[in-house]
Amino acid sequence: MLGCVRIALTHAYSWPEVRRGAERMVPDLARALSGRGHDVTVITSTWRPLAPQPWRVVRFARRHADESRHEASFGRRALAHLVVKRYDAVHSLGPRDAGASILAARVRRGRRTIYTNLGLPDRDWVSQQPWAATHERIVRRIDAYGCMSRFALDMLERDYNRRGVLTPGGVNLGEFVPAPRRVSTPTLLFSGAMGEPRKGVGLLLEALPLVARHVRDVRLWLSGPGDAAAMLDAASEEARARTEVLALGDAGDQPARYGQAWATVLPSTNDSFGMALLESLACGTPIVASSHAAPSELVSEGTGAVCAPDSAASIAEACVAAIELARQATTVDRCRASAERYDWNTGLAPAFERLYAGD
Known part of the structure; x- marks a missing residue:
């Protein structure tokens, strides 16, 4: 030093x-x-x-x-x-x-x-x-x-x-740690500026019923600043029924949300990094990252999947793959290991x- x-x-x-x-x-x-x-x-x-x-x-x-x-x-x-x-x-x-x-x-x-x-x-x-x-x-x-x-x-x-x-x-690996267990129902997490169109919440809501064809009880948590009301209003009835908007809460609440979710999803465009994805990996939770710009750099073998940001079908396919990773016993350690260099x-x-x- x-x-x-x-x-x-x-x-x-x-x-x-x-x-x-x-x-x-x-x-x-x-x-x-x-x-x-x-x-x-x-x-x-x-x-x-x-x-x-x-x-x-x-x-x-x-x-x-x-x-x-x-x-x-x-x-x-x-x-x-x-x-x-x-x-x-x-x-x-x-x-x-x-x-x-x-x-x-x-x-x-x-x-x-x-x-x-x-x-x-x-x-x-x-x-x-x-x-x-x-x-x-x-x-x-x-x-x-x-x-x-x-x-x-x-x-x-x-x-x-x-x-x-x-x-x-x-990321601070001592602060962002895996939860004792995930929630019982397969749950996707979006963590970011909900009302910013380029973050992809609208398309994620469109993809949610497609995910449900393969994962019948899938749920979605929306967490972060901004208002998702307009996007929820435009979404299908099924997507709205499967979605919960979490209160912004304290900053210290976020590690538990990452750890309890089954996958964190960021189907964005023009992102230079992907902090939510890195924090999710630190908590042992696999990720879904957009192929546009930088977020896909955080995906490695066994830690997540990559989606096209302009395709609900591609987002759904990647979400299903990430949920399957969350079922595997080795995924938590793989995700944590991929975050160590950060x-x-x-x-x-x-x-x-x-x-x-x-x-």
Whole structure:
């Protein structure tokens, strides 16, 4: 392990005020790095004060509901802080704060600057964003450009002729553990932004009666932020009867849901990783991942199945296969083993240390 490194992690949003995989990444990484003896500061913004943490927190009170204005404001305030404070490495998870980090490094010579793109570096899409010019500077000047998946790394090299480094999300294997037993009825779990069309809830509901032809008592749990009412209204009567929308609950409820389900399903498009799938694997539960973009990288032999995101029949077939895996005694151990390289403490924190050191 390196000696004590002064590390700043910057992100305009904060867990658990915003409950997405990206926001969970910041405190998990901070916890792992602090546990390895580093001096960690998280720079973020929230509407309300945050609970005390074992690491330093610099919190800017959020001023704007509009995300674009909020992120721009956060970038400006982060710049002022990064210019006056001493850090050895600054790891940013948003383009506005990464741009600020690059500017501050002109004053703070010798500081390492790292950016993790939480999405996909699709040049056509990025060019339409208000921070497109900032992203061009990031591509040219950031010391290390991180992507969540190999799919995203390939896109970065193809669209920008820039080589990146793999900076995936992780999981705490001590927190995400298998449940004592699964629920008695074969149950699929969707965990994510329910109201976001690209996550595939609508097509999953269409696939559910097809799954029932092979697994007669199959059920579906929907868990996560957002409102699935419109999609449920559009679904068949049978799909609605087989579906339960779970209360958002505390963040600590999620491992039990993963462990009790028979399979976790993410039939999404344009995802750069798939945190819900990784957390499911850590809990010993097989997964169904879309073949579009990055999530299928998390599927290995005996841990899940891959589906086409535009086909209810393909989703149903993959769900049936995953349910069959859940019946096998060896599946829990296989799923856990596939998640080990993503464990924050033993797998990812050492890799991030090397990145901060410039190795």
